[in-house]
Amino acid sequence: MSDHGTTGAAGAGVPARAGKVMTPEEVVGRLASGMTLGIGGWGSRRKPMALVRALLRSDVTDLTVVSYGGPDVGLLAAAGRIRRLVTAFTTLDSIPLEPHFRAARERGAFPLVELDEAMFLQGLTAGAQRLPFLPTRAGLGSDVLRVNPGLRTVTSPYEDGEELVAVPALRLDAALVHLNRADRFGNGQYLGPDPYVDDLFCEAADTAYVSCERIVGSAELTAHAAPQTLLVSRHSVTGVTETPGGAHFTSCAPDYGRDEPFQRAYAAAAAEPDGWRAFHDRFLSGAERDYHLAVRTWHKEQR
Amino acid sequence: MTRTGPTDERTTTRAEYCVIACAEAWRGDGEILASPMGTVPSVAARLARLTFSPELLLTDGEALLIGDVPAIGAASAVTEGWLPYRRHLTMVSGGRRHVMMGASQIDRFGNQNISCIGDWERPARQLLGVRGAPANTVNNPVSYWIPKHSPRVFVPKVDMISGVGYDSAAAAGPAASRFHELRRVVSDLGVFDFATPDHSLRVVSLHPGVTPGRVREATGFALAVPDDVPCTREPTAEELRLIRDVVDPRGLREREVRA
Numbered sequence: 001m002s003d004h005g006t007t008g009a010a011g012a013g014v015p016a017r018a019g020k021v022m023t024p025e026e027v028v029g030r031l032a033s034g035m036t037l038g039i040g041g042w043g044s045r046r047k048p049m050a051l052v053r054a055l056l057r058s059d060v061t062d063l064t065v066v067s068y069g070g071p072d073v074g075l076l077a078a079a080g081r082i083r084r085l086v087t088a089f090t091t092l093d094s095i096p097l098e099p100h101f102r103a104a105r106e107r108g109a110f111p112l113v114e115l116d117e118a119m120f121l122q123g124l125t126a127g128a129q130r131l132p133f134l135p136t137r138a139g140l141g142s143d144v145l146r147v148n149p150g151l152r153t154v155t156s157p158y159e160d161g162e163e164l165v166a167v168p169a170l171r172l173d174a175a176l177v178h179l180n181r182a183d184r185f186g187n188g189q190y191l192g193p194d195p196y197v198d199d200l201f202c203e204a205a206d207t208a209y210v211s212c213e214r215i216v217g218s219a220e221l222t223a224h225a226a227p228q229t230l231l232v233s234r235h236s237v238t239g240v241t242e243t244p245g246g247a248h249f250t251s252c253a254p255d256y257g258r259d260e261p262f263q264r265a266y267a268a269a270a271a272e273p274d275g276w277r278a279f280h281d282r283f284l285s286g287a288e289r290d291y292h293l294a295v296r297t298w299h300k301e302q303r
Numbered sequence: 304m305t306r307t308g309p310t311d312e313r314t315t316t317r318a319e320y321c322v323i324a325c326a327e328a329w330r331g332d333g334e335i336l337a338s339p340m341g342t343v344p345s346v347a348a349r350l351a352r353l354t355f356s357p358e359l360l361l362t363d364g365e366a367l368l369i370g371d372v373p374a375i376g377a378a379s380a381v382t383e384g385w386l387p388y389r390r391h392l393t394m395v396s397g398g399r400r401h402v403m404m405g406a407s408q409i410d411r412f413g414n415q416n417i418s419c420i421g422d423w424e425r426p427a428r429q430l431l432g433v434r435g436a437p438a439n440t441v442n443n444p445v446s447y448w449i450p451k452h453s454p455r456v457f458v459p460k461v462d463m464i465s466g467v468g469y470d471s472a473a474a475a476g477p478a479a480s481r482f483h484e485l486r487r488v489v490s491d492l493g494v495f496d497f498a499t500p501d502h503s504l505r506v507v508s509l510h511p512g513v514t515p516g517r518v519r520e521a522t523g524f525a526l527a528v529p530d531d532v533p534c535t536r537e538p539t540a541e542e543l544r545l546i547r548d549v550v551d552p553r554g555l556r557e558r559e560v561r562a
Contacts, residue, residue, distance in 0.1 A: 042388055087432065088434055089432035102429040105419070116435060116436070118396065119438070121392050137396065138437050139438075141474065143418075147470070162478040197389055206528075
């Protein structure tokens with residue numbers, strides 16, 4: 001980790017590139033109330049939870065959240081930070097229903113834009129490609145069109161004349177994603193089996209922030225991994241922050257799996273107000289360091 | 304029925320008839336992805352791959368295509384392909400997949416709901432959300448698995464159409480109907496399909512011990528019941544051995560189906 005990739009090729013007279021390393025607090029400091037915020041990962045998998053926890057410690061609110069939802073959506077919903085949610089599902093995977101999301105929906109806490117998973121992907125792709133929309137067959141005949149009266153169809157200009165759904169671009173003010181490794185310039189690497197769509201989140205956003213398990217030198221990224229693990233490229237990244245355990249309690253393969261016992265405790269607490277107050281006080285009232293210490297202590301108590 | 308060998312001493316359970324009925328959904332599908340949701344469909348897809356549909360592709364439930372057929376819950380030792388979510392979604396639109404989904408509600412034309420119960424604006428009960436059901440149903444063959452057949456599931460009208468039924472696909476036009484195909488519905492009471500003139504649900508077979516009256520009672524709409532309803536077929540001795548000893552030795556299938 002001696003040079004962080006700045007020396008060598010960059011010889012005398014070539015200006016050194018600036019790094020983009022910041023703290024989670026600095027990342028959140030760049031967010032503003034009212035923004036459209038994309039959150040990477042999928043369900044309860046590789047969610048940028050340290051950044052979400054930092055966001056919960058700020059007063060940023062009134063957010064339009066765009067996410068293949070998991071506990072990121074749950075926590076923001078419980079804290080009343082969501083003005084509008086764009087999603088295809090919100091789940092904890094091993095626990096099918098996210099309790100905070102469920103409660104928020106059942107009390108009508110915020111408007112929902114419910115899309116099919118493939119429609120969501122098309123919308124994000126359109127956002128990344130600066131297209132107004134992309135067509136898809138998904139949604140035709142379903143109530144997704146009924147509950148989203150703003151959705152339009154488009155007729156193929158070719159011989160087939162098919163009428164398809166025109167999914168509007170999902171364009172984001174900011175995106176938060178969590179990856180296994182990154183360098184200080186914002187090149188982000190996933191080492192697990194699934195990239196999810198974190199690269200699209202970054203490309204569809206005006207500003208994108210990558211948290212990672214470890215910041216390493218650029219040369220180290222591909223020392224033991226194939227180049228196609230480099231999912232997110234620095235041209236689409238505004239800031240990088242090192243947050244070990246930053247996806248906890250969601251999974252971050254291969255660095256760690258989902259913390260299933262803790263997720264069960266989260267879900268049980270979230271299902272009733274007193275339980276949630278106690279959970280919040282114990283785990284979410286302090287800094288990120290306090291969170292991890294509290295989780296460690298909790299695990300010791302379970303033995 | 305001839306009974307030979309140690310695994311045949313137990314009677315075939317209802318869950319095992321369900322496994323056979325679900326496996327039959329993938330017969331003749333060739334080299335496509337079998338996407339089972341739930342335990343019984345997962346046992347069934349693996350059984351189909353081990354017997355009459357050896358070309359089926361299977362996933363580990365995450366991002367990998369598996370080249371072996373491990374027991375439910377056991378790790379795969381052979382990876383034959385890579386199928387992360389985004390590629391999975393793309394594969395759906397290519398149609399080389401037959402998914403067996405669950406349903407919180409399903410109606411007589413096969414409209415399915417997994418999103419929420421009650422008014423969508425403020426549901427009495429939020430469920431999973433539509434997930435991939437809209438895309439699945441207009442792109443690749445779809446079957447359903449209902450572990451508990453009741454009038455609460457088989458309803459006259461679903462609250463939020465997630466999976467598209469025949470009437471909704473027809474109303475939405477040719478682009479919706481082009482690749483739309485609901486193959487079969489398997490419940491703990493029987494096997495059903497939509498092979499009627501108006502594509503409404505009809506009984507194909509009933510599991511042993513289930514009467515037409517029982518299934519009518521458990522269905523919240525008029526169900527087409529032919530005069531001579533056959534029984535769901537018996538598993539072969541080899542199929543029973545594979546279910547009990549190879550694919551589901553822990554008996555997880557029995558937890559999903561009432562005895």
